[in-house]
Amino acid sequence: MILSIRLQCYNHGLFIEKALQSIIAQNTNFDFEVVIGDDFSTDNTLEIIKRVIKENTNTKITFNLLDRKQGELYSINRKAKGRLYNFYDILNNCQGRYIALLDGDDYWSDASKLQTQVDFLENNPDFAVIGHNARQVIDVEETEKLVRSTEQNYVDYLTSDLIQQNPFVTSIVMLRNIGFKECLSELNYFLVGDWPLFTRLSFKGKCRFYAKPMGFYRIHDNSITSKNRVDYKPFRNEFVNRINHATYWNAFGKNKFDIEERAVKERRSLVLTKMAMRNLDFKTAIKYAKFVNSKDVKKTYTKYVISVLKLLS
Numbered sequence: 001m002i003l004s005i006r007l008q009c010y011n012h013g014l015f016i017e018k019a020l021q022s023i024i025a026q027n028t029n030f031d032f033e034v035v036i037g038d039d040f041s042t043d044n045t046l047e048i049i050k051r052v053i054k055e056n057t058n059t060k061i062t063f064n065l066l067d068r069k070q071g072e073l074y075s076i077n078r079k080a081k082g083r084l085y086n087f088y089d090i091l092n093n094c095q096g097r098y099i100a101l102l103d104g105d106d107y108w109s110d111a112s113k114l115q116t117q118v119d120f121l122e123n124n125p126d127f128a129v130i131g132h133n134a135r136q137v138i139d140v141e142e143t144e145k146l147v148r149s150t151e152q153n154y155v156d157y158l159t160s161d162l163i164q165q166n167p168f169v170t171s172i173v174m175l176r177n178i179g180f181k182e183c184l185s186e187l188n189y190f191l192v193g194d195w196p197l198f199t200r201l202s203f204k205g206k207c208r209f210y211a212k213p214m215g216f217y218r219i220h221d222n223s224i225t226s227k228n229r230v231d232y233k234p235f236r237n238e239f240v241n242r243i244n245h246a247t248y249w250n251a252f253g254k255n256k257f258d259i260e261e262r263a264v265k266e267r268r269s270l271v272l273t274k275m276a277m278r279n280l281d282f283k284t285a286i287k288y289a290k291f292v293n294s295k296d297v298k299k300t301y302t303k304y305v306i307s308v309l310k311l312l313s
Contacts, residue, residue, distance in 0.1 A: 006091055007019065007090075009036070009105075012043075016105075017048050020053075024061065082188060088180065092181055097176070099176075101175070106134070106170075116214075124208075128205030129206075131173040133146050133150075134146070148167060148169060153212075157209065159199065172213075175198070176201065176204065190241055191241040236276065236284060239268050239271060239272040242268050267296075272284065273285050273289045
């Protein structure tokens, strides 16, 4: 099997058919499988999936809708190991040499997306990840706004880059299947699964991002992106996650990325400390003020406050 598509969904009844039809519309010279993991949706997501599978006319596709029932092994592991277990479990059911990622609320807009990315990985064995850009869709309204902006046609990234930032749009990424049975402990250390997965793969090869959009990334009330913009606590958790990301992967790389870890800590801790003080979260402010580089602080009063916080840490 050349390719597996990892389709992850939860309560995507409003969007899942669009995602599935964008898969069915793909033009390839190879057969591929679609591995679908529904995380016990309470809406009509599963009914739509089963109907679309039944109506599918693309003979190159084999659908594998993972059989999950409450009280059985998956649900027991899901409760014990957390939300990212769905991400992990679908990956480990993928049989392909390559894996294309797609979330149930996003979709592809270019029928050559899979063929283009498979051809790239086949012809470039020194690369582990390839991704393309996407346009934003707000609820159901498609826009021309790109998720990532770059003036270059493509950019190549190494581990030193992935430690500091996630340049990819998850649903437009394809990666080499390196076997992920040992990755659950790594993924569970983080808030999300995609960025650490890409960073893990960067130890196996280079990563390329193309500026050309090949799909749509949806922002809606139930999306992770939307939730992270509601109030202080999700912002705090996101910044802490970014700092933990740099610390973890530097240690994984046997401290070869001390410079990158320090840069992330200094940059993120400054913003995090300011946010914490504005929200009277003194515990967080004291904890992360010690990483702030005073040279990056412009206002005299802020510099004074941070110096006091450092004394308290």
